[in-house]
Amino acid sequence: MKTTSNVAVATAALVAILLGNRVVAEGAATVPDAAKDAEYTCPAGTPTSSKAAELETKDWDKNALACAADEWFALSNASPKDADTTVRALQATIAYINHVNGSWDYDLYGIHGPEWLARVGHASKQGSILEARLATSDREDAAFIAARALYKLAWSEHFADRKTRLEESRAAIALLERAVSLNSTAVDGNALWQLGKVYYELPDFAGGDSGKGLQILNRAYRQSPNNPALLRYAAYVDVQENDKAGAQEKLAKLLSIEPGNAGLQVLADQLKGGKELAARLGDSGLEKQLAGKRTRLLDQHPQILRRLPSAVNLHQGTDPITGKDD
Numbered sequence: 001m002k003t004t005s006n007v008a009v010a011t012a013a014l015v016a017i018l019l020g021n022r023v024v025a026e027g028a029a030t031v032p033d034a035a036k037d038a039e040y041t042c043p044a045g046t047p048t049s050s051k052a053a054e055l056e057t058k059d060w061d062k063n064a065l066a067c068a069a070d071e072w073f074a075l076s077n078a079s080p081k082d083a084d085t086t087v088r089a090l091q092a093t094i095a096y097i098n099h100v101n102g103s104w105d106y107d108l109y110g111i112h113g114p115e116w117l118a119r120v121g122h123a124s125k126q127g128s129i130l131e132a133r134l135a136t137s138d139r140e141d142a143a144f145i146a147a148r149a150l151y152k153l154a155w156s157e158h159f160a161d162r163k164t165r166l167e168e169s170r171a172a173i174a175l176l177e178r179a180v181s182l183n184s185t186a187v188d189g190n191a192l193w194q195l196g197k198v199y200y201e202l203p204d205f206a207g208g209d210s211g212k213g214l215q216i217l218n219r220a221y222r223q224s225p226n227n228p229a230l231l232r233y234a235a236y237v238d239v240q241e242n243d244k245a246g247a248q249e250k251l252a253k254l255l256s257i258e259p260g261n262a263g264l265q266v267l268a269d270q271l272k273g274g275k276e277l278a279a280r281l282g283d284s285g286l287e288k289q290l291a292g293k294r295t296r297l298l299d300q301h302p303q304i305l306r307r308l309p310s311a312v313n314l315h316q317g318t319d320p321i322t323g324k325d326d
């Protein structure tokens with residue numbers, strides 16, 4: 001099955017508006033490129049949960065993740081009252097959008113901006129249907145509620161305008177509060193640390209509370225110390241708060257995380273981010289250890305994306321909510 005995002009060309013046409021004043025390098029992708037680059041071919045045949053689950057494991061492959069999301073979406077459509085299938089479909093959609101968002105972060109000059117917009121546009125069209133489907137369920141399940149919140153944060157991260165992103169962030173806070181009240185370790189600890197992240201990053205006028213965010217992140221770290229994305233982000237916050245010892249402790253824990261506990265691409269990206277944070281701390285020894293672990297991982301799994309140097313852990317660019325330069 002060859003899938004082209006239904007919104008590829010229309011979405012890409014919004015690039016100039018949505019990217020604002022971002023500098024686009026010479027030779028940047030065009031609207032026709034976006035339609036082409038956003039195409040992907042999925043395995044033929046009737047969608048099955050086993051096929052979708054296998055595709056999900058290839059977390060370095062944007063097209064495999066896109067196909068996994070499409071397969072699960074089709075399965076949910078076939079049984080719309082099956083909440084378990086719907087939450088799996090939404091989780092697959094979140095994983096795909098997060099992968100695209102990660103690639104977007106590393107695309108410093110917006111060269112592939114039209115493609116990212118087209119991909120998230122297509123995925124969010126399906127994700128919104130799934131999220132609305134879960135919203136009608138009266139099942140008080142932490143994973144179900146957290147999935148709705150994590151979807152709102154994922155799709156709006158780059159794709160939405162500032163007002164919509166604020167609205168989705170506020171809605172996510174309410175859902176995550178509900179989820180963690182039921183199970184504070186829901187979704188491998190992602191519900192709690194994402195709640196802390198939203199509180200920490202949102203400005204006060206929008207419902208943010210950096211102090212509360214710090215408390216929640218520390219709790220998340222204590223409860224889920226083997227989540228690599230949580231470790232890297234919590235270390236980043238420690239750096240921001242001038243807590244060098246705390247950051248070093250969390251980055252050191254990244255060294256003990258093995259691929260079995262996280263996706264290959266997720267782990268490689270967090271090791272990269274950790275190495276950059278160690279460099280900011282001036283800890284050359286820790287930087288070298290993290291770089292070495294990442295190099296070994298890349299050597300063992302050459303399919304993993306290597307990523308270019310980025311400003312993901314640094315203060316560069318314009319904050320999409322406040323409009324202030326970092």
